Amino acid sequence: MTEMQKLYLLVPLAPLAGAVIAGLFGWLIGRAASHWVTILSVAISFVASVVIFQDVLAGHTFNGSVYTWLTTGDTRFEVGFLIDRLTTVMMLVVTFVSLMVHIYTIGYMHDDPGYQRFFSYISLFTFSMLMLVMANNFVQLFFGWEAVGLVSYLLIGFWYTRPTAIYANLKAFLVNRVGDFGFLLGIGLVLAHFGTLQYDAVFARAPEMMNATIELIPGSPWMLMTVICILLFIGAMGKSAQFPLHVWLPDSMEGPTPISALIHAATMVTAGIFMVARMSPLFELSDTALSVVMVVGAITALFMGFLGVIQNDIKRVVAYSTLSQLGYMTVALGASAYSVAIFHLMTHAFFKALLFLAAGSVIMGMHHDQDIRNMGGLRKYMPITWITALIGSLALIGTPFLSGFYSKDSIIEAVGLSHLPGSGFAYFAVVAGVFVTAFYSFRMYFLVFHGKERFQSHAAHGDHGHGGKPHESPWVVTLPLIMLAIPSAVIGFITIQPMLFGDYFQDSIFISGNHPAMEELMHEFHGAFGMAIHALTSLPFWLALSGAGTAWFFYMKRPDIPEAIKQRFSLIYTVLEHKYGFDEFNDWFFAGGARLIGRSLWKGGDVAVIDGFFVNGTARMIGWFSTLTRRLQSGYIYHYTFAMIIGVFVLMTLFVKG
Numbered sequence: 001m002t003e004m005q006k007l008y009l010l011v012p013l014a015p016l017a018g019a020v021i022a023g024l025f026g027w028l029i030g031r032a033a034s035h036w037v038t039i040l041s042v043a044i045s046f047v048a049s050v051v052i053f054q055d056v057l058a059g060h061t062f063n064g065s066v067y068t069w070l071t072t073g074d075t076r077f078e079v080g081f082l083i084d085r086l087t088t089v090m091m092l093v094v095t096f097v098s099l100m101v102h103i104y105t106i107g108y109m110h111d112d113p114g115y116q117r118f119f120s121y122i123s124l125f126t127f128s129m130l131m132l133v134m135a136n137n138f139v140q141l142f143f144g145w146e147a148v149g150l151v152s153y154l155l156i157g158f159w160y161t162r163p164t165a166i167y168a169n170l171k172a173f174l175v176n177r178v179g180d181f182g183f184l185l186g187i188g189l190v191l192a193h194f195g196t197l198q199y200d201a202v203f204a205r206a207p208e209m210m211n212a213t214i215e216l217i218p219g220s221p222w223m224l225m226t227v228i229c230i231l232l233f234i235g236a237m238g239k240s241a242q243f244p245l246h247v248w249l250p251d252s253m254e255g256p257t258p259i260s261a262l263i264h265a266a267t268m269v270t271a272g273i274f275m276v277a278r279m280s281p282l283f284e285l286s287d288t289a290l291s292v293v294m295v296v297g298a299i300t301a302l303f304m305g306f307l308g309v310i311q312n313d314i315k316r317v318v319a320y321s322t323l324s325q326l327g328y329m330t331v332a333l334g335a336s337a338y339s340v341a342i343f344h345l346m347t348h349a350f351f352k353a354l355l356f357l358a359a360g361s362v363i364m365g366m367h368h369d370q371d372i373r374n375m376g377g378l379r380k381y382m383p384i385t386w387i388t389a390l391i392g393s394l395a396l397i398g399t400p401f402l403s404g405f406y407s408k409d410s411i412i413e414a415v416g417l418s419h420l421p422g423s424g425f426a427y428f429a430v431v432a433g434v435f436v437t438a439f440y441s442f443r444m445y446f447l448v449f450h451g452k453e454r455f456q457s458h459a460a461h462g463d464h465g466h467g468g469k470p471h472e473s474p475w476v477v478t479l480p481l482i483m484l485a486i487p488s489a490v491i492g493f494i495t496i497q498p499m500l501f502g503d504y505f506q507d508s509i510f511i512s513g514n515h516p517a518m519e520e521l522m523h524e525f526h527g528a529f530g531m532a533i534h535a536l537t538s539l540p541f542w543l544a545l546s547g548a549g550t551a552w553f554f555y556m557k558r559p560d561i562p563e564a565i566k567q568r569f570s571l572i573y574t575v576l577e578h579k580y581g582f583d584e585f586n587d588w589f590f591a592g593g594a595r596l597i598g599r600s601l602w603k604g605g606d607v608a609v610i611d612g613f614f615v616n617g618t619a620r621m622i623g624w625f626s627t628l629t630r631r632l633q634s635g636y637i638y639h640y641t642f643a644m645i646i647g648v649f650v651l652m653t654l655f656v657k658g
Contacts, residue, residue: 026116179238236272294334301327438547
C-alpha cells in the first residue's frame, strides 16, 4: 500500500476512531478529552483531504479496492475508493464544515448531559458521509447512504425525552426508508443487467445498454436506463428531501442546532445531489429521467420557499431555505449542468452552515428562545453574529460577488438554455424562487437583528430562564462563524472559472453531446468579475433586491401589512401553515392505511383464523368428539358385552368373505 493510499484510509478512519473513543470511553476520559479527540480526528481528516486534493490536482487519481468483504459467484462486494476531482471537492467540504461544527459544539452543547455522546455521533456522521463520497462501487455507496440515515436518526432524536424529537427522528427514518427502497431496487437492476457493481465497469457498459428494455408490467416495455435512473433518483429524493419525500427535513429541526447545520449543509442532504452527479454517465442516457429530476427539483425549489415565508421559528426558516436550495441543485442536475449543481452544493454548504450556526448563536443569546417574533434589535448585542448572518443571508439570496450569486445565477442560466421537456416550468420556478428566497431570508434578518427590541417584556418576567439582555456568544461559537463567512463571501468568485468552465470535472462528470446547456453557458461567460457586473442589469438581481426591499418595508416600516394580508388571504395562509397538507395526508393515508391493514390482519388472521379456527376451533372439535364418544360410555357391562359380540360378528363376516 502506497503512502497516498494510507492517507486515503486515514480520511474516513480518523473520525471513526474519534467517534469510538468518545462514544465508548467518554465517561472515562471526560468532556474535554472527548471534544479534543473528535475535533483532532476531524482536523486530521481535513488536512489529509487538502493533501489529497493537491495530489489529485497534480494528476494522480485512484480507483481501487481496499478490502473484499464478500464474494458470491463472479460478483465481489468490496470496500473501494474512487479518488478524483469530484470526490476531493466533497471531501474538503464535508471535513471543513464538520470541523467548524465540532468546534462550535463546545459552546452550544456546553451544559448538555449528553456532551460526549453528541461528539461521538457527529464524528460518526462525518465518517459515514466520507465513506459515501469516496466509494467506487454501489455497495459501499449504499453502506454510507444507510449509515448517514442511521446517525441522522440518532442525532435528530438526540434529546430523546422530548416526544417531538422522537416523532421527528422516526419520521426522518421512515421517509428515508421509502427513498432507500427505490435506491436499492435501482442498485439491484444495475447488478442484474450489468453483472457488476463497480462504477467504472457499469459506466463503460452503459452506452451499449441504452436501448435495452425491461417489462415491469407484462406487455409494456420500459427503457432500462430510464427505470434505473428514476429508481436511483427516488433514493436521492429521500436523502435530499425532494418533493414529495421532503416532509422529514423541517421536523429534523428538533435536533440540536449543530446537527441541523451538519445535516443540512455539508452532509446527508447533499448525498443525493452528489450521487446523481456521480451517476452522470447513466442519467445522460435518459432524457425522461432528466426531465423527472428537473421537474421534481423545480417544484421543491418554489413551493418549499413559500413555506419559509410564514415560519416564526428561526431554525425552520433556515430549514425551508435548505429545501428550496436543494431544489435548485436538483434542477441543475436535470438540466445536465452537474458541475453547476456541485458548485452550488459547495457554496451552499458554507453559507447554509453559517446561517444555521448564526441561528444557534442567536438562540444561545436569547436563552434558547427560537421565536423570531420575540427578538429584534439584536445587532448591538451580538455584533459578530449579526455581521456573519448578514453575509450568509446576502450569499443565500445571490448578491453579486458573493459565493451564492455565482452558483445560483449559473443554475438559472443553465435551465434557461435547456431544451428538455419541463425546462420552461423549471425556469419559471427558479426565477420566481429568487424573490421568495430574498423575502423570507430578509424577513428573518430584519425581525431578528433590526427594529425595536421585542424581548424586554419577556426578560422582565424571566421567560428566558435566565432573564436579562441577550449577549454575544463565546469565541468557540463566533470563530466558526467567521471561518464560514470567509468562503461564503469569496469562494464563488475564486472557483467559478475552473469548476464550471475549466476542465476541473472533465474526468469525473460526463455530459452527452445532445445536452448543450453547459457548452452554451461557456460562450456567455466572460470572467467572474464580468458576470457580477452584468448581473446588475439582470432579472434575478432585481427580483432579489425587490424581495429584500419588500421584507424591509413589510417588517420594518409597516408591520400592519403582513397581518392584513394574512387576514385577507386566510385560506392561502392556512394551506401554507399546514404545509400543503402533506403531513395530514401521510398520517391519514399511509399511517392510517397501515393501521387499517394491521387491524384487518389482526381481526381476520389473529382473531378469526388463529384464535377462532386453530385454538378455539380445536377445542370445540375435541368437545364435540367427546360428546359423541361419551354417549357410548354408559357404564353397563351388558352394553359392552353386546358391543363386543357385534364386533366379533362383524370381523368374522369380513374374514369369511375375504
